[in-house]
Amino acid sequence: MSRNARRAGPRLRLPKELLTALEKLEGEPLDAGPAVRRIAAGVTRLNHGLTRARGGFGGYLRDPELRAAYRTYYLCTNAPKLWPVLDRLEARGLLPAGGGRALELGCGPGTGVAGLALWAAAHGQQWTLRATDVLREAAAGAEELMRALGVPVTTGVLDLAAPMKVEGRWDLVLCMNVLNELDARHDARLLDDLRGLLSPDGLWVAIEPASSAESRRVLALRDRAVAAGWQVVAPCPNALACPALAAADGWCHGEWHFERPPFVRAVDRETGLLREVLKATWFVLAPPGAQIPPVLGPDAKGTLARVTTARNDAKGRSDVEVCIDGALRRLELQTRDRTPENADFFDLSRHDLAHLEGPGVASGERRLGADDRVERVEEST
Numbered sequence: 001m002s003r004n005a006r007r008a009g010p011r012l013r014l015p016k017e018l019l020t021a022l023e024k025l026e027g028e029p030l031d032a033g034p035a036v037r038r039i040a041a042g043v044t045r046l047n048h049g050l051t052r053a054r055g056g057f058g059g060y061l062r063d064p065e066l067r068a069a070y071r072t073y074y075l076c077t078n079a080p081k082l083w084p085v086l087d088r089l090e091a092r093g094l095l096p097a098g099g100g101r102a103l104e105l106g107c108g109p110g111t112g113v114a115g116l117a118l119w120a121a122a123h124g125q126q127w128t129l130r131a132t133d134v135l136r137e138a139a140a141g142a143e144e145l146m147r148a149l150g151v152p153v154t155t156g157v158l159d160l161a162a163p164m165k166v167e168g169r170w171d172l173v174l175c176m177n178v179l180n181e182l183d184a185r186h187d188a189r190l191l192d193d194l195r196g197l198l199s200p201d202g203l204w205v206a207i208e209p210a211s212s213a214e215s216r217r218v219l220a221l222r223d224r225a226v227a228a229g230w231q232v233v234a235p236c237p238n239a240l241a242c243p244a245l246a247a248a249d250g251w252c253h254g255e256w257h258f259e260r261p262p263f264v265r266a267v268d269r270e271t272g273l274l275r276e277v278l279k280a281t282w283f284v285l286a287p288p289g290a291q292i293p294p295v296l297g298p299d300a301k302g303t304l305a306r307v308t309t310a311r312n313d314a315k316g317r318s319d320v321e322v323c324i325d326g327a328l329r330r331l332e333l334q335t336r337d338r339t340p341e342n343a344d345f346f347d348l349s350r351h352d353l354a355h356l357e358g359p360g361v362a363s364g365e366r367r368l369g370a371d372d373r374v375e376r377v378e379e380s381t
């Protein structure tokens with residue numbers, strides 16, 4: 001693999017427990033011919049409805065064929081995106097020790113609670129889980145999946161488009177692939193409600209589609225939260241307005257390698273989809289006033305930058321776009337200026353976090369030099 005093809009973060013793979021639980025629910029091996037054809041037919045319809053014919057596609061989880069396709073293929077390709085996000089929060093000491101209380105909004109088949117439960121089991125943690133959706137059928141499906149996984153959950157019907165009344169405070173509120181479906185006229189009230197749902201150190205985790213329109217919709221919600229004083233815990237280097245939105249066609253996403261289980265490979269072959277890489281526009285926010293320790297210590301010099309494109313390697317130089325101090329900036333380093341202190345530049349990939357320091361960084365110039373330091377920040381342990 002050329003270094004340019006490296007992707008930030010771990011290679012994601014599904015634990016056996018999830019596939020076993022899904023096979024129990026489907027009543028047959030997921031990679032057997034009839035199951036693959038059935039799932040592929042549902043995935044084809046879902047893919048069309050979710051990407052091209054969104055209007056009127058709202059109640060798709062009521063349809064048993066679509067629900068089965070969603071809880072197998074989409075759940076298996078959405079849930080893993082939560083893990084690198086949780087790994088970062090854990091590495092920064094931002095999750096309650098041993099586990100806490102998590103509420104999922106727009107849970108569909110239980111993607112977030114199942115993903116969290118599997119992550120928690122691998123980390124020896126126990127979480128109290130509640131899964132909610134506007135559709136009763138979806139909440140019931142989440143309960144069924146969690147039963148198959150042997151993990152307790154409570155479920156309920158909850159509409160993000162109406163004032164939310166939920167008992168108790170939550171350490172994590174999870175929204176996966178639901179905020180982009182919500183009309184922006186609900187945003188101000190939604191942010192107020194979320195604030196009321198979170199415990200004082202609680203975090204709001206949003207993991208949404210990486211496609212341009214959906215990504216922009218969710219980044220606009222993020223900006224609205226930032227303007228209201230919410231803090232950006234990850235992935236942005238600071239809590240400023242997102243510069244991707246300044247361009248008419250800009251958006252931002254992260255991506256992770258995915259080790260597809262055999263049934264996902266087979267469904268990909270049938271449908272022409274390809275989930276070798278999982279992508280998401282995502283963020284973790286803390287409500288105004290929360291105490292979030294910064295990534296860089298108080299004595300650190302320089303600044304943090306988030307890489308927003310794949311690195312481009314050319315003869316004698318490499319360049320990447322980064323998000324830095326609330327702006328997008330192209331940075332270049334020539335190989336003749338390579339030093340041990342800036343060599344990480346030649347290993348940057350999309351969505352890496354880099355600690356930059358030096359005269360070229362400070363000048364705002366495109367070209368960094370031998371006097372600049374570039375350090376890739378390891379975000380999870």
Ligand SMILES: C[S@@+](CC[C@H](N)C(=O)[O-])C[C@H]1O[C@@H](n2cnc3c(N)ncnc32)[C@H](O)[C@@H]1O
Pocket residue numbers: 058061074075078105106107108109110111112132133134135138158159160161175176177178181182
């Ligand atoms: C694309 S699915 C995502 C399901 C799951 N979170 C995932 O990531 O796999 C969107 C889910 O959001 C739910 N949803 C849509 N609008 C909603 C609303 N206003 N309030 C709560 N849930 C909603 C849908 O019923 C559906 O279950």
